[in-house]
Amino acid sequence: MLFEKPKHHHHHRVSEFQAVVLAGYGSSNRLYPISEEDNMPKALLPVGNKPVISYTLEWLEKAGIHDIIVVIQAIGSAPQKLSAYLRTYTGNVHCQVVSVDEDDETADALRAIKDKIDVNRDIWMLNELMPCDLITELNPRDFFDAHRVCDPTFSALFYEPGSTESASKDDDLLPYVGIDSTRNALVYKALRSEDEDFSMRMSLLNKFPRVRVHTDLQDAHLYIFKRWVIDMLVEKENITSISKDLIPMLVKCQYQKKLVEREQIEKYSSTYENLLANALSLSTTQSADIDDELFMDDPVHSSFKSPIKTYVHVYRGGFCGRGNTTASYNELNRYTTKQGASITRVPSSAEVAPRTQVGNDSIIGDYTKIDERSSVKKSCVGAHCVIGKNVKIANSVIMDHVVIGDNVKIEGCIICNNAKIHEKASMKDCDVAGGYIVDKDSQLKGEKLVAFREAI
Template sequence: MLFEKPKHHHHHRVSEFQAVVLAGYGSSNRLYPISEEDSMPKALLPVGNKPVISYTLDWLEKAGIHDIIVVIQAIGSSPQKLSTYLKNYPGNVHCQVVSVDEDDETADALRAIKDKIDRDFLVVPCDLVTELDPRDLLDAHRVYDPTFSALFYEPGLSESASKDDDLLPYVGIDSTRNALVYKALRSEADDFSMRMSLLNKFSRVRVHTDLQDAHLYIFKRWIIDMLVDKEKITSISKDLIPMLIKCQYQKKLVKREEIEKYSSTYENLLANALSLSTTQSADIGDESFTDDPIHLSFKSPIKSYVHVYRGGFCGRGNTTASYNELNRNATKQGTSITRVPSSAEVAPRTQVGNDSIIGESTKIDERSSVKKSCVGSYCVIGKNVKIINSVIMDHVVIGDNVKIEGCIICKNAHIHEKASLKDCDVVYGYIVQKDSVLKGEKLVDFREAI
């Protein structure tokens, strides 16, 4: 007998997880001036000529997650611009945009959308670009079944060495159970200390100083209920994660914060399944967590899982240096992308390197060269122009004999002939005068404060 499989439309399909994408939180000031409200929200900054958030959405779709809430701070016209983009987003995901108060931190944002979250959920920043296969992370999360999972990665050279970045944190991992048991910011002067209770509970801790927090987390649904009651938790990475980490070994903290009350609302699906099994005993799978007979530590209701990703590209565009790095990665040699679309007009004696990309309908005149750069759509570039290691957004006009190196040039900027710019950020609509020689500047129009 043949059974025909019913055809599912994606809006009927309930995915196992929901996703919350944080669009432009906290680091917009580190991207000053390129994500100013007049130019564009951080989520829409181009990486390889596609909005950076499209990489996140694509990654979530690969993970089989179709129900996505995009949270953005209500600054200027950012929510409208983002909604317009997402309405026409070609992927097979359903996004709702929620704008929250400008001063809301990340955990505040989760509280604001508490009624929209009805199952376990991922939190992911809009500027994370990674080659990590999402199924690797989700499968491990299912196996460990922790309260939360966190992703850490080994950053590329420019990210760990960039001058505007802090030192990488101390990350303590119990390698026997892949638990995240310690995380602290590092500063040049700080001494390093750990509690005995941590070492009693987790005797095999390795402390890493070469890992970056991707700020991608998977949480149990009950975490939201807890956040609703605990308004003092404002930031996910600064308040919530450190508290959950400590709850794994601090009995008093678990009691004080009444963690049991929240976690008991969640039935352990694995235990439930095993109790129904005819071949497995219900306590199997838990023997790695039996208490150490010498230190009768308590059994914490909190369990973490940390996924460490090395060997492939992973990065965030939350500083101008790392944003540049995302663009370099997106257009590096060997990537299968259309480098010069048929609508672009590139003069015959102009070179576009095979590590660069040109947008639709862009015109480049004679004897110019583009290396290690992304040039957007509808740009007009004159004769004998050199563009190296730069990001040029849409509708930029560049005059003859201009040299641009290591720059980010925002939409509608105008660079007059013979200007030379090195390591500059040029804001939306800015006009660079003829013959200007500028290095390391942030070029911003001073608008009258209203």
């Protein structure tokens, strides 16, 4: 969530946003067992040997946003671990970590932190909501500038996922996304299933007769809201989830007069409208169609001018992905370490034997030792690892302090901190929890290995 705080200067107004980053909401169970308590919170999972949240913070800083609230569920020592990392983060941002109840949904979390959010009631106050696991090549200023031009109630980012993300076995079907192409308005969003029919209300089509329905777009869960939406959210405690409750309600309010009345939307948005009307009345360059564009007539209820206006930013052609499943988390690691990325592949503190190969699509962490005749391809190996002779690692993520014995083969695996893989083990498509010990000569495929309980 971003807030834009006006700074009053004599010559011009400088916008300043406040961001809210949700660190590990909703999908931690889909990352089982790699985000378990004995490993690390989701926000700190390494991507290219950097915590995934660092990419979010860098992206916000690139957008000129320096005031960030990081919200994390109070599970075990997760808030302490995240706070400890953020104290060492070297970027030019100010982060405050707020922990909320582990049962809180996304909208509940915003209610819990309402006192931390800037209370300035100005028309330009915006709120941005952002997940901690989004990595994208999208220039943030493209998104923010489009939002400023359209001046909607909320803006949302949708992207065309890569083939690996959309086809991964643990990902759902992409949703139906209806966009009014004349205004880039988000007018419809529904989950897809193989056996369900597709339907759309007549009131939607009357208001937005030119809707294009997309089945190749993913919701990035990156939103910018008007400040009054947060005020409304605080009062409406029946809204628990932003993506499942709040967004659908706002989308429907664009064309459902009764819903606008029932939810008393005018009460919350009226401050904005009055300020806007006042600003337009003082404008010397106002064109006749500005007001019409902002509050378009509904042909069915000609007196109904919806106070809600949405904007959807569709990003295609560059990388955009979220690490909210084990498959997509693996894909983020492959992207950040791909050939040509400007990263240090093998730091000077690492010890790699002369006859060992580290591919130019891989990365090795500090103080890691790899013995001879081993190979690392399309993989991230963390810090302080000890890897034996004749070990083959491909398409995998090896976290910190992992010990791998001689003659081990690892392909398509995620191996968490402090795990031990004994000699001659062969593993394919496995997820290994922190501290787990894999026995000598094990032959494992497609398993989730968790200490102190049976593998599932």
